Amino acid sequence: MENSNEKIVECPGCGIKLSNRHLTVLGNYNASGECYQKYSELSSYTIGKQDIYFLHQHAVDAYSLQHSGNGMKPITTSFSLIGLYYAVEKGFNGRQVQRVHTLLSLQKYNWKELQPLDKSVYSLTVFDVLNEQPGESRDKMIRKWMLDVWECWEHQHSWVKEICDTLLK
């Protein structure tokens, strides 16, 4: 009898269940290879847009935060959270968020480790984004996704505001 668990792999970061194709993850993401492959697919789409607002940045931040842990550097997790903060709370586009990251990277700061959340808190994944038609509906879903991830990290919202007020005054 075949074990059904071997056919399906659950992503430790976002909880998405996909057919097990024994794929591996590139980089320090707390993700299944199958989920990471979806992210690569989405990246091709967002980079390919070549839009002046650089929507790609929001997808990077949402995905990284959702898949933090497993050796991801504290600065990467923090920058993702900060990116979502500026996008959601301040209405920054991806290009403006990129500028914030650049300004922050010039600062010497010892970023603390942020504990990843349990995958069950998230209601949207990269898969939901890819299921939308390319164009307006997919781009809208990217925004919904980042909003969901941002809201799940509510316990760190005041820390983010504080650190940005301090470092970017």
Ligand SMILES: [Zn+2]
């Ligand atoms: Zn995942």
